[in-house]
Amino acid sequence: MDFKTLISNRISEKVNIPVKDIEKMIEIPPKPEMGDFAFPCFQLAKTMRKAPNLIAQELKNSIDSQGFEKIETVGAYLNFFVDKGILSSSTIEKILSEGKSYGNSNIGEGKNVIVEFSSPNIAKPFHVGHLCSTAIGNALYKIISSQGYNTIAINHLGDWGTQFGKLIAAFKWVDEEALEKEPIKELLRIYVKFHEEAEKDPSLEDLGRLHFKRLEDGCEEETSLWQKIKDVSLKEFNRIYDMLNVKFDSFAGESFYSDKMDEVVEILEDKGLLTESKGALVVNLDEYNMPPCIIKKSDGATIYATRDLAAAIYRKRTYDFYKNIYVVGSDQSLHFRQIFATLKLAGFDWADDCVHVAFGLVKFADKKLSTRKGDVIFLEDLLNEGISRARAAIEEKNPSLENKEDVAKKVGIGAVIFTYLKNNRERDIVFNWDDILSFDGETGPYIQYSYARGRSILGKATGFSGTPDYNKLNSKEEFELVKLLGGLNDAILSAIDKYEPSILSRYIIDVAKAFNKFYNLYPIISCEDVGLKAARLKLVESTTIVIKKVLSLLGIDVVEKM
RNA sequence: GCGCCCAUAGCUCAGUUGGAUAGAGCAACGGCCUUCUAAGCCGUGUGUCGGGAGUUCGAAUCUCUCUGGGCGCACCA
Numbered sequence: 277m278d279f280k281t282l283i284s285n286r287i288s289e290k291v292n293i294p295v296k297d298i299e300k301m302i303e304i305p306p307k308p309e310m311g312d313f314a315f316p317c318f319q320l321a322k323t324m325r326k327a328p329n330l331i332a333q334e335l336k337n338s339i340d341s342q343g344f345e346k347i348e349t350v351g352a353y354l355n356f357f358v359d360k361g362i363l364s365s366s367t368i369e370k371i372l373s374e375g376k377s378y379g380n381s382n383i384g385e386g387k388n389v390i391v392e393f394s395s396p397n398i399a400k401p402f403h404v405g406h407l408c409s410t411a412i413g414n415a416l417y418k419i420i421s422s423q424g425y426n427t428i429a430i431n432h433l434g435d436w437g438t439q440f441g442k443l444i445a446a447f448k449w450v451d452e453e454a455l456e457k458e459p460i461k462e463l464l465r466i467y468v469k470f471h472e473e474a475e476k477d478p479s480l481e482d483l484g485r486l487h488f489k490r491l492e493d494g495c496e497e498e499t500s501l502w503q504k505i506k507d508v509s510l511k512e513f514n515r516i517y518d519m520l521n522v523k524f525d526s527f528a529g530e531s532f533y534s535d536k537m538d539e540v541v542e543i544l545e546d547k548g549l550l551t552e553s554k555g556a557l558v559v560n561l562d563e564y565n566m567p568p569c570i571i572k573k574s575d576g577a578t579i580y581a582t583r584d585l586a587a588a589i590y591r592k593r594t595y596d597f598y599k600n601i602y603v604v605g606s607d608q609s610l611h612f613r614q615i616f617a618t619l620k621l622a623g624f625d626w627a628d629d630c631v632h633v634a635f636g637l638v639k640f641a642d643k644k645l646s647t648r649k650g651d652v653i654f655l656e657d658l659l660n661e662g663i664s665r666a667r668a669a670i671e672e673k674n675p676s677l678e679n680k681e682d683v684a685k686k687v688g689i690g691a692v693i694f695t696y697l698k699n700n701r702e703r704d705i706v707f708n709w710d711d712i713l714s715f716d717g718e719t720g721p722y723i724q725y726s727y728a729r730g731r732s733i734l735g736k737a738t739g740f741s742g743t744p745d746y747n748k749l750n751s752k753e754e755f756e757l758v759k760l761l762g763g764l765n766d767a768i769l770s771a772i773d774k775y776e777p778s779i780l781s782r783y784i785i786d787v788a789k790a791f792n793k794f795y796n797l798y799p800i801i802s803c804e805d806v807g808l809k810a811a812r813l814k815l816v817e818s819t820t821i822v823i824k825k826v827l828s829l830l831g832i833d834v835v836e837k838m
Numbered sequence: 839g840c841g842c843c844c845a846u847a848g849c850u851c852a853g854u855u856g857g858a859u860a861g862a863g864c865a866a867c868g869g870c871c872u873u874c875u876a877a878g879c880c881g882u883g884u885g886u887c888g889g890g891a892g893u894u895c896g897a898a899u900c901u902c903u904c905u906g907g908g909c910g911c912a913c914c915a
Binding site: 609636698766 | 908912
């Protein structure tokens with residue numbers, strides 16, 4: 277039962293405004309005591325030439341109130357109180373019958389959506405900053421998929437570019453033994469050393485560029501070193517992706533496009549967009565009020581803009597995408613605006629379907645994380661610290677728990693992922709071990725705990741059977757929970773609309789809070805009224821279904837006990 | 839200098855697209871485990887919504903301006 281459209285229809289009958297417009301005006305009152313839905317009459321005052329509260333009063337008297345407990349006016353607001361029994365039974369039965377597909381829809385059927393995310397740079401450590409793109413991208417991938425879209429997860433590996441020239445130049449300092457044991461750390465060490473040395477001797481930068489040019493020209497020595505670096509890096513990255521349970525449909529990174537860039541240059545040339553400037557080939561973007569987009573450097577080598585253009589064109593041809601989403605830090609906003617503008621100038625109207633989903637940076641209280649300087653926290657260390665803190669919490673709170681290690685892993689990692697997804701993605705995260713790994717309050721473990729409590733109650737009720745009487749779920753707390761559970765699809769759609777997983781994180785916090793409140797206040801197993809007990813059990817079951825569903829969309833596992 | 843983003847309680851953040859008395863978590867203090875797991879629940883209070891002006895029935899939300907921060911601005915990604 278969709279009460280919002282019901283209300284819109286009834287109001288539309290009385291005033292001369294289309295149902296759709298009425299629906300947009302309907303709001304949810306700030307406090308549940310004020311009703312479940314509200315219709316403000318301020319805007320009608322002008323056309324009807326009457327005082328808004330008078331309009332509200334007249335509507336109240338003339339409107340059909342069937343299906344509602346009552347309809348009230350407060351000032352210019354017309355407040356609707358829905359029939360709790362009807363809403364509870366329809367919501368709970370829908371959840372139970374749809375199970376894990378509750379919240380899904382097929383609005384995206386037949387549409388391909390690309391989500392590019394994670395995209396770490398080969399040869400560099402996978403640090404705490406990379407989790408922003410990885411967690412947000414993975415969540416968006418799952419959230420969008422839930423609405424029937426055919427979604428493609430692409431890891432656009434940073435495996436090409438001048439940095440490899442620098443790395444190859446730095447290879448003369450490599451310690452083979454260390455490279456064997458801890459490849460990324462050793463590669464990082466020589467990369468850092470390169471930048472230190474380059475400060476004293478700027479000619480090293482030129483040497484790096486030379487090596488990249490040779491790599492791009494297919495020279496054997498550079499190519500084999502590059503392959504070696506890529507192999508050891510991917511091995512390390514896959515270990516992290518396994519811990520996070522993140523999977524990709526494609527690992528086509530920057531090098532994948534190395535043979536597709538000549539065509540980009542040709543296309544831009546044909547359209548007459550290329551101009552030469554200081555020896556480089558650029559696309560002028562003055563009309564967009566942006567600096568030019570560099571297509572070829574003065575030494576003839578390509579640059580990341582060229583590769584991103586090639587990638588976008590390739591993706592359009594291969595996947596014919598409906599949306600092409602880039603989950604990349606906000607520090608690259610200008611770059612993407614330049615790419616999209618260049619595509620547009622080249623006559624590709626689908627440039628408008630490309631979206632840069634930006635996020636803030638992870639930084640220390642005082643300084644920015646800098647790979648070049650080597651001050652960096654490995655993501656693996658953060659995840660392991662999370663796991664070991666979860667392990668300690670288990671020993672303290674529930675030492676007889678089975679599968680301790682499995683639970684510690686899911687709770688520890690869940691806490692980290694949830695922290696990354698809790699807030700508006702454009703906010704910077706100030707790195708603090710205790711904040712990121714908190715288990716109290718609005719955190720991942722709090723949600724997981726709520727789920728485990730629900731499952732525990734259900735486990736104790738096996739064998740019970742009774743016909744639920746949903747009319748008896750009439751307490752404020754029970755009804756609040758029901759209303760929240762009914763709002764899952766809206767929350768998902770809103771999250772997709774804004775490319776914002778935190779909308780779902782906030783939603784599930786609200787659900788868990790309402791659920792905790794409910795079971796702390798009312799007996800379930802020991803409830804004597806059979807109809808009410810059955811209804812409460814169904815409510816608990818519905819809640820566990822919704823929590824599990826939302827956490828899975830966020831890329832977080834649930835545990836049955838903790 | 840130019841462009842984009844941000845400023846809400848001591849701290850970290852929400853705020854349903856312009857609506858009713860601006861809310862959570864953390865931290866602090868007090869209460870609740872012989873009754874469904876205390877990673878929980880209940881209670882106690884704090885705000886010039888950065889300042890100013892404007893738009894209108896109505897602004898934390900929209901416009902302008904100032905202040906204070908972040909990021910970016912051609913051969914790195």
